[in-house]
Amino acid sequence: MQSNILICGVGGQGIVLTSKLIAATAMEHDIPVMSAETIGMAQKGGSVFSFLRLGDDIYCPMFPEKTADLIIGFEPAEAVRMLPYLKDGGQVVVNTHPIMPVTATLSGSDYTGTEMLEYLQRNVENVLLVDGTKGCEEIGSPKVLNMIMLGAAVRNDVLPFSVDDIEDTMKKTVKPQFVEMNSKALRYNN
């Protein structure tokens, strides 16, 4: 088994943490894992992506275009930006809430994300739209967006784990008082 996963979005959305959680879960199941990500200045509202590879016989933490089994997009335009990496028949799970970059605010752009979502729906066979922001509001914290996105991806059977597996690793990572909230987010279904 080999699987290539690309997680992308905007700095501050919890992307790196999500990939670390998948990596830790893979290790719990004795699946070799490699990952590489953008960090540093990119976390200040810039585009952030994380490559993850699970399975044997892998040399490199990055993978070429047209080879991702799964793209988890935390923001519509960021999912579109990384779409060339999706393999034919691959799955996209995307948050529908756009994030307006400061440059767009300054120039008075009217970016709403809608055309990005329409583009994804036109060009990808398997695309799952998730209203992550609504989920965050219902659960009560903007910080659970990553768990909502990850939960939605896992329930779509593109990762070799169950929601329970991810939950077990999450419990070891987050502070006890945040476990219940994150468990709820992993199972959030809109």
Next chain:
Amino acid sequence: MLFRPTTRVCHGYASIEVKDENEYKVNRPEGFVKDSSKWVIFPRLSYNAHIHIEERNAELSKVFSEYSRNVILPEKAQGCKKGIATHGISYTYTMEALRDKEAPRVFKVSTPFPFPEQQAVEFLSGLDEVLCIEELDPIIERELTYICGKYHLNTKILGKLTHNVKTAGENTCASVLGNISAFMGWDIPETAKLEEAPALPVRPPVLCAGCPHRASFFAVKEAMKGKKSVFCGDIGCYTLGNAMPLDMVDTCLCMGAGVNITQGIGKIEPDTKCFAFVGDSTFFASAITGAVNAVYNQADMTLVILDNSTTAMTGHQPHPGTGRTMMGEVVEKVSIQEVLRGIGVKTVETVNPLELKKSVETVKRVADEEGVKAIVFKSPCAVLIKPDKPAVIDSAKCTSCKKCIKTLGCPGIVLRDGKVAIENSLCTGCGLCSQVCPFGAIGGTGNAE
């Protein structure tokens, strides 16, 4: 031993097999043994040490030719007269590119210095052409070219120096596949093109919503309005102060350089108000000697310390001013203000940058003094503190003049349907925008005036 990790090696991780503890060989250092003929570097010792190092390098080159991490992978393609020499992350791109292919011979160089010369001769034997795939300096390419000359080998060495591989920047799976395909004469299969994507928003990194650096830069900008001034930056989150609309970083070179560049500019532009911005962590690491030089050589400048009580850009590591070590021990804080006074800076003012009016007044007053003077803008990194309630826009008062957006460029202020709005998920309630709004339309924060 020096490790030379390039690009992705520093940004990647992988699961590894770990041996049982008792399977590891433990080296216990013998401790410091006094021997002045060995540890005191007088000219005679450096002369002898140089001879020793040259002998050792030749010996190490032989050792490395047998080293298990320097590998020659035999060609899969029978009779192929081409080879690839590579290392590090580029080796992994190479192996991905050669997956399921009639691969040529590959030389993986794990120890580029001293170079495994004998093994390289073995690798080159019988090859017509070798492509070197590496990042940063073309070390393997130069070594192989030298070895070909030394051993009269008729192998053509290609790489960055021959423009077969791009000379700068990071290699990628795609770039390496392209380099190898061109070298081997392979066709890259065309894949079905996607429909052209809609125009994607550009996302340059910016200072976070609520970042105190934004307030500090804005205060200095306001105070120096209409005056000839120059703003030298340094390395940290605050380098992002160069972005529009703040536009407050005129130079940035390397850690600690800002305070020295400022002095140089002051010498050749005596009618200019010169500022050096440096973060608290960089101050301790690299800017104190520059500040001493400024005092000693009588510079005329304002040193602005952006003290957010952490090392934010690299992931909030502690530093001497935080009162905590990397190992978590609680220690006495080293005071930036006392260091500055100790080296002879007479004026050292400390102010909270989120108090805009007071900050602007402080900058105006301090910058007018002669000599070296310092302002410490002290306010914790917005990421580390519990945010206040987000700002609230009073739509009855807001005239949509957008001054808040145009002057601050804060990601917490957005336009919704042409109207100024607060992005509640980002706003920390720092209150800077409420002090900038000419109509008093932004409230709901503790710092509103």
